[in-house]
Amino acid sequence: MMGENSEVVIINLSQITQETELVEFMIKQLGFPDIYGSNLHSLGEHFFYDSMLKVPSKIRLVGFNEFSSKDPTLASKLLSLLKSNQKLDLEIVNA
Numbered sequence: 001m002m003g004e005n006s007e008v009v010i011i012n013l014s015q016i017t018q019e020t021e022l023v024e025f026m027i028k029q030l031g032f033p034d035i036y037g038s039n040l041h042s043l044g045e046h047f048f049y050d051s052m053l054k055v056p057s058k059i060r061l062v063g064f065n066e067f068s069s070k071d072p073t074l075a076s077k078l079l080s081l082l083k084s085n086q087k088l089d090l091e092i093v094n095a
Contacts, residue, residue: 008056019074
């Protein structure tokens with residue numbers, strides 16, 4: 001079973017403009033080892049299927065509207081990825 005971390009991880013998306021930048025930033029913010037590919041698909045595979053990772057119980061996305069206005073497709077992919085984990089409490093803050 002997947003490891004779980006009770007802390008809230010805040011991910012500020014307001015300065016993110018491309019997928020590789022997003023994945024690298026998320027890996028750093030989540031404290032994952034830097035061994036994943038630079039796309040959301042590869043991050044998602046490890047995020048949900050690597051039992052050694054400590055996945056946070058809550059992620060707070062800050063600046064989501066600004067991020068979404070830059071790349072709506074990438075924003076949609078990110079939400080889909082995060083919402084697919086039913087145990088994850090996802091909060092979207094547009095400040």
